[in-house]
Amino acid sequence: MGGEPNNTFFRSEPGGREAAPGPLALVQAFVNTVATEGDLHWEAFADADSMRSWLVRRELLAAGDPVWEADVVRARETREALRALLAANNGCEVDAGAVGVLNRAAERARLGVRFGDDGGAALRAKAGGVDGAIGAVLAAAHAGMGEGTWGRLKACANGGCAWAFYDRSRNRSSRWCSMAVCGNRTKTRAYRRRAGAREP
Template identity: 40%
Template sequence: MGGDLTLVEQFLNTLDERTFRRHGQQHVPADHLTSVEDLAGWLEEHSLAGRPLSPADLTAAVALRTALRAALSDDAKAAEALAGFPLRLTPDASGTLRVTAVSDVPGLDAVVETVASSVAAGGWHRVKLCAAEDCRWAFYDTSRNGGGRWCHMEACGNRTKTRTYRRRAD
């Protein structure tokens, strides 16, 4: 995955909206960023921990996640929400420029910079939310033409196609 979009994918999936039933088990939706401690744990797990966090940092993290998910859903509100996460061109020690985020929230800058690099390199279009209404899991589309719609064809794709078939058969 270009620019380590795995980090972005995992950040997006801290909101688990899946509600489907699979192998007799009902999936229960969950938000894994409901407290400052949750955010601190996620950042630590991804080696992004920095200064101690505040409730404002949690608010910013949830706002970023919401804005990125909205952008993947072609929601017009995404542009306004993403405006709170500015970027700058910053020279590095070798004299070249790099894009840096200036959110001042430990760890979030890495997510924003990865998204920005991915957009610039043309890889962002492969980050998607599953088209299954009862899933919406973020995934990186590895299909040859970039036309993948489901996080897992054998699960979400199969469920969706089976539902469509049954509706037509009735």
């Protein structure tokens, strides 16, 4: 199912969290274009039309720009590669395959440094179309790294969720998008495993 989610589970920020600040809000929104909860599944990039709508609404793509199924595949691959980096921000190993996907996406976007009128520098995509739109997301990730906020953007430690959330805790110790949902589920599963292991 494409478009915007209408189920209450698929709200923008579980657990009442605020969205990521600054450029990371775009990265978070891009990674959270897919969600699964039990039998419910939502995919903003279900096909070329739904992905075009998402990118146009965020002013990453002109309404008349073509979007092909191959673009959808690459966008999904890039999204999951970013999610893998967010999992690394939450204690997982950095996935070398994900790094390769992101490097190829950056090459297709032809990312380069551009200086503004104020003398500040930022990464900008020279490519147009979907590759340029993906490049804007990668540039936003780079900006967050430069600002020192990147490490707070994480993928939920509940493997069945992996929703991107921004950890505002003082010591950066949040592991789940929502303690009330994913945190409790994870702890309940762990308790049941331990209890089962103790049974004769």
